[in-house]
Amino acid sequence: MKVEMPVEPLKPADFASDQEVRWCPGCGDYAILAQVKKTLPGLGIPKEKIVFISGIGCSSRFPYYMNTYGFHSIHGRAMAVASGLKIARPDLNVWVVTGDGDGLSIGGNHLLHAIRRNIDMTVLLFNNRIYGLTKGQYSPTSEVGKRTKTSPRGSVDFPLHPLSVAIGAEASFVARALDVDLKHLGYVLERAAKHKGTSFVEIYQNCNIFNDGAYSYATDKGTKHDTRLILEHGKPLIFGKDREKGIRLNCTDPEIVTLGDGISEDDLLFHDEKAAEPSLAYLLTRMHHPNFPEAFGVFRAVERPCYEYVLDEMSDSTPPPQGAEDAEIDALLNSGDTWVVD
Amino acid sequence: MKVEMPVEPLKPADFASDQEVRWCPGCGDYAILAQVKKTLPGLGIPKEKIVFISGIGCSSRFPYYMNTYGFHSIHGRAMAVASGLKIARPDLNVWVVTGDGDGLSIGGNHLLHAIRRNIDMTVLLFNNRIYGLTKGQYSPTSEVGKRTKTSPRGSVDFPLHPLSVAIGAEASFVARALDVDLKHLGYVLERAAKHKGTSFVEIYQNCNIFNDGAYSYATDKGTKHDTRLILEHGKPLIFGKDREKGIRLNCTDPEIVTLGDGISEDDLLFHDEKAAEPSLAYLLTRMHHPNFPEAFGVFRAVERPCYEYVLDEMSDSTPPPQGAEDAEIDALLNSGDTWVVD
Amino acid sequence: MATSTAPTSKRTMVERKEHATVTIRFCGDSGDGMQLAGTQFTNSSSIFGNDVATLPDFPAEIRAPAGSLPGVSGFQINFSSHEIHTPGDRVDTMVAMNPAALKTNYKDVVPGGIILVNEDAFSKTNLQKAGLDVSPLEDATLRDYHVYKLPMGKLTTEAASGFGLSNKGVNRCKNFFALGVICWLYERPLAPIESWINSKMGRTPAVADANTATLRAGWNYCDTIELFPHAYRVAKAKIAPGTYRKITGNEATAIGLATAARRAGKELFIGSYPITPATTILETLAAMPQMGVKTFQAEDEIAAMCSTVGAAFAGACAVTSTSGPGLALKGEAMGLAVMTELPMVIVNVQRGGPSTGLPTKTEQSDYLQAMWGRNGECPMPVLAACTPSDCFEMAVEAMRIAVQYMTPVILLTDGYLANGSEPWKIPKSSSLPRFDVVHPTNSNGEAFLPYKRNERGARPWAIPGTKGLEHRIGGLEKQAETGNVNYDPDNHQRMICERADKVAKVADSIPDLKIDGNPDAELLVVGWGSTYGAITTAVERANKRGQKVAHVHLRYLNPMPKNTEDVMKRFKKVIVPEMNMGQLIIKLRSDFLIDAKGINKVQGKPFLVSDIEAAIESALGEG
Amino acid sequence: MATSTAPTSKRTMVERKEHATVTIRFCGDSGDGMQLAGTQFTNSSSIFGNDVATLPDFPAEIRAPAGSLPGVSGFQINFSSHEIHTPGDRVDTMVAMNPAALKTNYKDVVPGGIILVNEDAFSKTNLQKAGLDVSPLEDATLRDYHVYKLPMGKLTTEAASGFGLSNKGVNRCKNFFALGVICWLYERPLAPIESWINSKMGRTPAVADANTATLRAGWNYCDTIELFPHAYRVAKAKIAPGTYRKITGNEATAIGLATAARRAGKELFIGSYPITPATTILETLAAMPQMGVKTFQAEDEIAAMCSTVGAAFAGACAVTSTSGPGLALKGEAMGLAVMTELPMVIVNVQRGGPSTGLPTKTEQSDYLQAMWGRNGECPMPVLAACTPSDCFEMAVEAMRIAVQYMTPVILLTDGYLANGSEPWKIPKSSSLPRFDVVHPTNSNGEAFLPYKRNERGARPWAIPGTKGLEHRIGGLEKQAETGNVNYDPDNHQRMICERADKVAKVADSIPDLKIDGNPDAELLVVGWGSTYGAITTAVERANKRGQKVAHVHLRYLNPMPKNTEDVMKRFKKVIVPEMNMGQLIIKLRSDFLIDAKGINKVQGKPFLVSDIEAAIESALGEG
Numbered sequence A, B: 001m002k003v004e005m006p007v008e009p010l011k012p013a014d015f016a017s018d019q020e021v022r023w024c025p026g027c028g029d030y031a032i033l034a035q036v037k038k039t040l041p042g043l044g045i046p047k048e049k050i051v052f053i054s055g056i057g058c059s060s061r062f063p064y065y066m067n068t069y070g071f072h073s074i075h076g077r078a079m080a081v082a083s084g085l086k087i088a089r090p091d092l093n094v095w096v097v098t099g100d101g102d103g104l105s106i107g108g109n110h111l112l113h114a115i116r117r118n119i120d121m122t123v124l125l126f127n128n129r130i131y132g133l134t135k136g137q138y139s140p141t142s143e144v145g146k147r148t149k150t151s152p153r154g155s156v157d158f159p160l161h162p163l164s165v166a167i168g169a170e171a172s173f174v175a176r177a178l179d180v181d182l183k184h185l186g187y188v189l190e191r192a193a194k195h196k197g198t199s200f201v202e203i204y205q206n207c208n209i210f211n212d213g214a215y216s217y218a219t220d221k222g223t224k225h226d227t228r229l230i231l232e233h234g235k236p237l238i239f240g241k242d243r244e245k246g247i248r249l250n251c252t253d254p255e256i257v258t259l260g261d262g263i264s265e266d267d268l269l270f271h272d273e274k275a276a277e278p279s280l281a282y283l284l285t286r287m288h289h290p291n292f293p294e295a296f297g298v299f300r301a302v303e304r305p306c307y308e309y310v311l312d313e314m315s316d317s318t319p320p321p322q323g324a325e326d327a328e329i330d331a332l333l334n335s336g337d338t339w340v341v342d
Numbered sequence C, D: 001m002a003t004s005t006a007p008t009s010k011r012t013m014v015e016r017k018e019h020a021t022v023t024i025r026f027c028g029d030s031g032d033g034m035q036l037a038g039t040q041f042t043n044s045s046s047i048f049g050n051d052v053a054t055l056p057d058f059p060a061e062i063r064a065p066a067g068s069l070p071g072v073s074g075f076q077i078n079f080s081s082h083e084i085h086t087p088g089d090r091v092d093t094m095v096a097m098n099p100a101a102l103k104t105n106y107k108d109v110v111p112g113g114i115i116l117v118n119e120d121a122f123s124k125t126n127l128q129k130a131g132l133d134v135s136p137l138e139d140a141t142l143r144d145y146h147v148y149k150l151p152m153g154k155l156t157t158e159a160a161s162g163f164g165l166s167n168k169g170v171n172r173c174k175n176f177f178a179l180g181v182i183c184w185l186y187e188r189p190l191a192p193i194e195s196w197i198n199s200k201m202g203r204t205p206a207v208a209d210a211n212t213a214t215l216r217a218g219w220n221y222c223d224t225i226e227l228f229p230h231a232y233r234v235a236k237a238k239i240a241p242g243t244y245r246k247i248t249g250n251e252a253t254a255i256g257l258a259t260a261a262r263r264a265g266k267e268l269f270i271g272s273y274p275i276t277p278a279t280t281i282l283e284t285l286a287a288m289p290q291m292g293v294k295t296f297q298a299e300d301e302i303a304a305m306c307s308t309v310g311a312a313f314a315g316a317c318a319v320t321s322t323s324g325p326g327l328a329l330k331g332e333a334m335g336l337a338v339m340t341e342l343p344m345v346i347v348n349v350q351r352g353g354p355s356t357g358l359p360t361k362t363e364q365s366d367y368l369q370a371m372w373g374r375n376g377e378c379p380m381p382v383l384a385a386c387t388p389s390d391c392f393e394m395a396v397e398a399m400r401i402a403v404q405y406m407t408p409v410i411l412l413t414d415g416y417l418a419n420g421s422e423p424w425k426i427p428k429s430s431s432l433p434r435f436d437v438v439h440p441t442n443s444n445g446e447a448f449l450p451y452k453r454n455e456r457g458a459r460p461w462a463i464p465g466t467k468g469l470e471h472r473i474g475g476l477e478k479q480a481e482t483g484n485v486n487y488d489p490d491n492h493q494r495m496i497c498e499r500a501d502k503v504a505k506v507a508d509s510i511p512d513l514k515i516d517g518n519p520d521a522e523l524l525v526v527g528w529g530s531t532y533g534a535i536t537t538a539v540e541r542a543n544k545r546g547q548k549v550a551h552v553h554l555r556y557l558n559p560m561p562k563n564t565e566d567v568m569k570r571f572k573k574v575i576v577p578e579m580n581m582g583q584l585i586i587k588l589r590s591d592f593l594i595d596a597k598g599i600n601k602v603q604g605k606p607f608l609v610s611d612i613e614a615a616i617e618s619a620l621g622e623g
């Protein structure tokens, strides 16, 4: 990835477009937008080299608000549009913004395949566990029993867990963040942006109109320490207000233990985001509220070749010098068996 | 699931339709067809209650050869057609036959969602790691570097592992079998058929025309003992010609050990197909040739409500008695605010 | 909780001018509850005995920034003492809750009409948000109108305080103040509105009481302060006796489908994916499990369509609903439905295109897609509803044709019908058609022939579970009668023709085209879908003016009624208004070689009556 | 390894009858190598100097059971001493390698024609597999033909043994024996075939030598045993001087696209998903990384289409290729391409429909889908190639139009063009159009307007990476010039018209329709696509017979050439042969109000010349 350095460092405000932001007041999307704008300058990439691509949904309005190149595509197809763009132009820095409906319902297949190809882009899935733009139907991440306009007696659909899906699709980078925890969100965004390969980030996002408080357990002062576990590479899995609790491995399953009383940090599971095999990362995606604290941070970050760079090396992508195209074309036209009639 | 018992037991031949089987001679599909016909009589389900649904591909020709109800739908959509059928008629016994292209490339999204909904059907994914019907292009399960008609310099696509994908999609039943190992295939088919929920079975299938020998490591007499590990619930993971090798857990990763010399069966990982969390099953899907023996058998089999049965209970699916429909309709038409003009 | 006795006017002396027809528009910010105010006014008018027609118009954003231009939401009601067909071209009385609403809407008010504004909302910030430097209340902008500035914010606060609501909660009652004012002005009964408040908000009596109080405050305010020089009266319309309800197009479609399934003695399966403006069909059906309705919210439109095909194979009355982009996604699987000759209904609620287009706006631009948006020769019956309540009838018809002819059927409606409402005289179930669905149960010892056709051209609907009729279907070409896969050239030609003939035969079962207006006219106006109201009104007016104009409205687009050619050729001139660039007209010109002229409007909103009148005028004027 | 000196005939006395045109068909089991034999015969004939046209016909199954009827594979070649346009209606000489092939093909041979059979294959089992009780070699079935029974199995074994091949390997050489026989019979040079063998099989000399020996054995056998009373000669055709190659339609399309991209000074991106009969376009391009071609085998057609849109936004010459069902899936994303006004080419190789239909057979049934298979008003230029080599030219044209007008362009071909081949006079690169792709690099200090149009109606193609031109596009309706999201009614109407106008303007850049045949005729035959050969031949013959017939062939379907209306209205009668139920004709009748008559054939195979001749006959006969 050849990236030129801009002349003078950019500021977050440089990334704001002239379009009025039109999410509902109080929507979690605002915080994420602000944090992305704060993260970009630090990457040192000129803004004309950055492209934001989205599908359809409230979250997918995102590109309009960024003063970079942007594409608000169609429902579910952001990953496919982004794949084509990045393959054609491996020099660009590509971001995909999608929702739980856009990315996991109609767009599930493209997500799977972009992730396995490890196309170098940063994917932000705004998970508000609802279809916002169409005014409140349950989504593939909505919990069983949820009452919405299309499930007045409670939803019968068992939900997907975005990070489990991503790992099932051979993801090289998987992380989770929370809209309101700005600092940690910033850290995760930066890590994701710098990872070479598909970086898949699930962001818990509050839709205060149709699914308000979906993550209150993780945002409320009173409960957040017991419901959130911040992952740190090489460190044991510890959480709780006084960091008094930890996660231990019980065969292949996680188990909550309280430190002290014969249980020390060394007994705990240590996080290894670089583990060659994704089993540990997968296991961490299985910790769900209310039985477990939910993990935030980088679950997995490993290197693996990116589709578009390998393809680029294989193909002769620099057009021949002016004049030499003709020779190249003639060679192509005359390839195979030819004969001359005179 | 209300299933009537047929009057006299059916024989495998009763399941053969009158259509000539048209796969290439030597194709692995023949063995699977034969084994399915052998398995069905044991289920005690009348053949008119059985429906085979497929997409498009060589493997998807399957329904034509079964004397049950059948639907050879369109490319990638078998799971969606089957879902509608089963939701409308929870009393039917539904099988889906798909390929690595049909099920995982174009059809990946429907697979994800049917599995998470746990619709009660048995899904057989014939994995020959190639597009057979369109004459030999690489598929999402083809290995990197594979040379095919669309990858003359070697494929750049990193493959998906079907069972990892299924587990990432919250599968309640996941298994693997091999076309030529008839007995074990029969066992797996029967287990899958009897499981209540989406049973996802990957069948390694040889395409002797376009990808011959893809699984020779697992079928050749000389190597098969070292490359295959047969899973048994509650038993340790042992393999090798003389059952001299085993799999031990190293943190969250599998590790091959040789028994004896201080390592006993008790040190090995024990298989638990009923584990509440899928971490173990997931880990087993990560054992790939040549670094590990590949696991065959039932990886995971847990109970979880099936979409269509819950929905069926919610809705009043028996039409009202003759005559009473009108009252029901009138009630519907007159619901909400009405007023009378006279 | 408030009781529902309505206030009686103290100003018994108020003069009430009679009007035959009035058009009112509520507009404000999307947070201002304008849709609700409009709906309640409509209910009240219907129950009062007027004929009514409505046009809701809301922004694509869930909540655009408060006070912004894109955040403006409107609801227009036309109510009358005679039969009406449109929500009205121009507005007689408008309520504007903020500057943005005023700015984007005032031009639609007839000169001399009434504009009621919430003056409390005309703050500097709000003016800025609407891109206004000077308040239009203070310059000459509104000089052609009767403008009434009401401090609705303050008056609402006074009325709704004291019930224990938060400031925000109190402020939310504002729309009921406006509604109260308008009800006074047009002598609408408050009782239906109050009973609605109580039934919907009764769980939180504070809210119900505050709203009721505000509604009455609005009424009383007018009744007290002699704000208006006179009030108005729109007499009851002469309406056929019967039981009525107000119904939107999407409600009517949903109810029609559920009814049709029961008339066929079957369950209804709907596999659908939410998309504006079709979503409420799925939502309405989701609330009907008691009718044996099973709703499946699929992962996408392809799955929705395929699940519908699967359910039809299983023997259900199967349906899918969507809008333009979704229909495009369903194309391939619709081909499978044609090939497997299974009965199902595909409802497409048209919206502004192409691509994502204008999701919340109306258009008629999916006719061509409905006819031909599939690979290969892939014919399907296509129907189109022409009013909100006609959606009921056409939904029943679509299902009837589907099961009688064993074919997928497309029903076209549009955003205008979907959200628009009208009073509907509720039919008796016994007056509705019953469909004779006969699933074969055995093959009398002979080999079962799943593609052997009956006199309608329909194949037997043998469903899984039927012993002895096991068979396989699929998307490859089938052998005639046996249904086995077949690549023979002559068989292909035969099956191509059989599928086309079957669809053509549907014409045997549909009513002839009816000529409205003057059957001996020179000019024929041909319409389809939601232009019905505007065309009907324009043609009525033209004929009243002494122009000679006829009108036919196609509800069956494919096949067309048998007399269509006759009708088309009877008139010297034919014009075809469509909310597209000319789609149905392609088929009309091609089929009948008539030099029909298109009247085309693609603006995301319905034709005005005056648009059609102008077109009639100019058509009659020419040569 | 064998050297490539061809045997010279010992029977110098053999009489050679002159024929102007001959049609040969190789048929046998799909395992018998008939496609290869046919291709090699074609090569040899082309190099010899004949004009040639071919028709491969293979089963849908990969390998249907050996010897079965569905397993029969055929390859037909028409070669001539004058210009020809079709693979021939009837077969003069046929090779049948087994009973199934004989049974399904013999009726296409002209009475008195030659049938060569491999008698070794007429075993009882093989007869049974073909559903034959008695061998057709032994009853009266073939009495109208000259039948030659050759023990090809035995003779091949003799010729190919001794090179160390397995029995199976030896048996596989059979097709070269048959080829040798036919080459002798028609005096084809063996040298091109032998050099092909050496270049393709040279890595395993045993195989190359065994095949060469068998080929010669076939030739020598005829030259020795006086099997045939006389041999034939088809003189060289008078062909324009130049360098030639044989090319199939899909090769031509692929090469055309790669060439066009380079003429635009760009990389080619193709995002595609395999589907018969389009797959070989992707495969051919996958083998061209040296041309700066990047192939992306997407997970499905939707991803293929969307990746193409993404690549176009990125600035590549972007392409996707598919067939009918795939085009149906692409519809929604094609709408996005229209809305975002990005340049790209969508190649659709039509096949038998509807649904999965007849995947390996040809048809022209996607015209309507290509025109209108999308939601909303969604116009796109549509082109159609009319011969295999014309695919090259039209692919270049499609890309030219795409980049010059900033629009997606559909190129229609079909299964017959895709797999059929003809000699192609290779153009010089310098004679090909160059496209002026100018990406704006700055906005001169003003706000950049991504939807400001040039005189063609095209918007600027500003690509990511360009400083100062950062902008956002998408599927919602855009404001004129700025490209911002906009819901204004008048703006929508304006943009709808601008998109339509732009496509209409493409007509400024395309050649007028050329009238072939007799321009003063009464009857005009209007064709498009692969019917070109059959119509041209039929019209030529009719005019030779003294009938007066004209022919125009539409290669630009949308917009049509500017003189189309003039041309259509010049003739009293118009007939429109199409391999569908009448699709283009809908547009012709509607646009020009002419009473054109459709000649329709939907049998999965091309028109015969005689089909068209009969249609001409009957059209001229009427009134």
Ligand SMILES: Cc1ncc(C[n+]2csc(CCOP(=O)(O)OP(=O)(O)O)c2C)c(N)n1
Binding pocket: A056, A057, A058, A059, A060, A075, A098, A099, A100, A101, A102, A103, A126, A128, A130, A131, A132, A133, A134, A139, C273, C274, C275, C276, C301, C325, C326, C329, C356
């Ligand atoms: C093809 C198609 N189908 C359906 C829709 C309607 N639609 C728009 S956004 C959306 C779901 C949005 O949910 P999500 O992706 O979770 O985004 P959110 O609004 O919650 O941010 C749907 C169903 C559409 N625009 N296009």
Ligand SMILES: Cc1ncc(C[n+]2csc(CCOP(=O)(O)OP(=O)(O)O)c2C)c(N)n1
Binding pocket: B056, B057, B058, B059, B060, B074, B075, B098, B099, B100, B101, B102, B103, B126, B128, B130, B131, B132, B133, B134, B139, D273, D274, D275, D276, D301, D325, D326, D329, D356
């Ligand atoms: C919409 C659509 N796209 C593409 C195809 C072409 N196609 C048919 S089968 C197939 C892939 C088959 O591969 P797989 O599912 O692995 O089945 P196999 O033949 O290997 O058993 C493809 C690409 C099609 N029929 N329909």
Ligand code: SF4
Binding pocket: A022, A023, A024, A026, A027, A028, A029, A058, A059, A128, A132, A133, A206, A207, A208, A209, A210, C062, C063
């Ligand atoms: S509906 Fe929900 S997700 Fe959408 S903008 Fe409003 S608060 Fe945000």
Ligand code: SF4
Binding pocket: B022, B023, B024, B026, B027, B028, B029, B058, B059, B128, B132, B133, B206, B207, B208, B209, B210, D062, D063
């Ligand atoms: S191509 Fe391969 S998968 Fe298909 S039938 Fe032949 S051997 Fe089997």
Ligand SMILES: [Mg+2]
Binding pocket: A057, A099, A100, A101, A126, A127, A128, A129, A130, A131, A132, A139
């Ligand atoms: Mg969401």
Ligand SMILES: [Mg+2]
Binding pocket: B057, B099, B100, B101, B126, B127, B128, B129, B130, B131, B132, B139
């Ligand atoms: Mg396969």
